[in-house]
Amino acid sequence: MSDWLFDLGNTRLKLAPFDGDGPGAVVAHAHVHEGLDPAWTSTLPPRIEIAWLASVGPPALRAALLQALVPRAARVVEVRVERRMADVVIGYAEPTRLGVDRALALVGARGRTPGWALVVGVGTALTVDLLDAGGRHHGGSIAPSPTLMRAALHARAPQLPPAGGVDGIFGTDTADALAAGCTGAALGLIERSRAAAARLAGTTPAVLMHGGGAAALLDGVDAAVHAPSLVLEGLARLARQPAAAG
Template sequence: MVEWLFDLGNTRLKCAPLRTDGSVGEGFAVAHDGRALPADWLQRLPTRLDAVMLASVAAPALRVALLSALAGRCGRVVRVATPHRFGDLRIAYAVPQRLGVDRFLALLGARTRVPGAACLVVGVGTATTIDLLDAAGVHRGGRIAPSPALMRESLHRRAPHLPATGGHYRAFADDTDDALASGCEGAVRALVAASVGDACRLLGASPRVFVHGGGAEAILAGVPRAESSPHLVLEGLARWATALRAAPAPDASAPDAAVGRAP
């Protein structure tokens, strides 16, 4: 079986093979503009795929374009939806599908890495997401804020003379580029630090902190003991796909089936 994992985000598509032992193989990522994927991205895939496990938070039109591109070389596509419960992982949302599937899979990836440990999972992409998982696997909820990149873009749209990129984090910057980088990165670093403190008070213990996403590097530098976890969503997707192998859902053979059931 040639099975691949696909994580379609708002700015990047991440792809990797699912190994027979359930781990994530060496894959690749391609950037996109939210409307279309690069013309040559399919060349990096095998010519034939037996199955694709897809997690998508992108616009429906982009997801449809991805599925159309895969139609000629893929036997089955199964799309993940956020369930209320997966094993001992329990989602806090009353309507679990309102929790982005990437957040669910990142929590599942963290739970797979350190079963029995409390975790704070931080994703830094278009948005910054922060989710707390206690030692029993109960999701205690989360927070959503703009990412540093989105803050910069928003400022640039309202004030075009402020550059959308550039600069370096400094405690007190002496030029505009550095001041922008410091303010936007510092805002997210402070939010993560506050979330760590709130988690400690709530749980009575310090959680492990996992940071993933395209903007993770700038945040990792300012959060003590945070762990870089660039493939956390794919790791969760691999765990989900391995469970699906053992207990396939009744509708899992349907094209673009959305499946979010516990093993």
């Protein structure tokens, strides 16, 4: 039997086998009609030794996932945020108030770079977290992602299209202007955070981007590294700790 890693978010479920070193081939399943994709179990073996789970998804989806995993896995380990996670020290006054996906992305980033890192998650929300060279989390920020900005504007003003348009600096129609504005707002937060981090660190931090919307912002962030499986990488690093399955 093998161990598997599961990252349950608001829009997708990502899973990968865990070979003891890191995540293997990652498979992502978008949620269907507010439920899990019926095909999500197609890549799983009949039996699992340990199912490592990180969930920020809706309670109903978490319950459905656990209902499927408990009979299949010898053990299910659902990760919770603690002050120290592997070699990362969480900077929140109350660590449990930090989303487990953000915490695990920090652990994953620590495995990629020994220096300062700005960890950017682009999903339903846009999150930015700063990690120093000693593994200490300096906190972060949360904003709507470009997709959520568009959805929120459309909800308040239905004449504004919720998607479409060509991203640029100055749009020449409404859809283009919306794309430019929402993308620009996200990029502005990232660049503002990087500049502040550079002043604090005395050096420019690495920028690691993950999440379903990260690819759309990559070209706008100089020298950013696309790390789409960063949460699973962090989950794997945590699973390697001697006491992790205890």
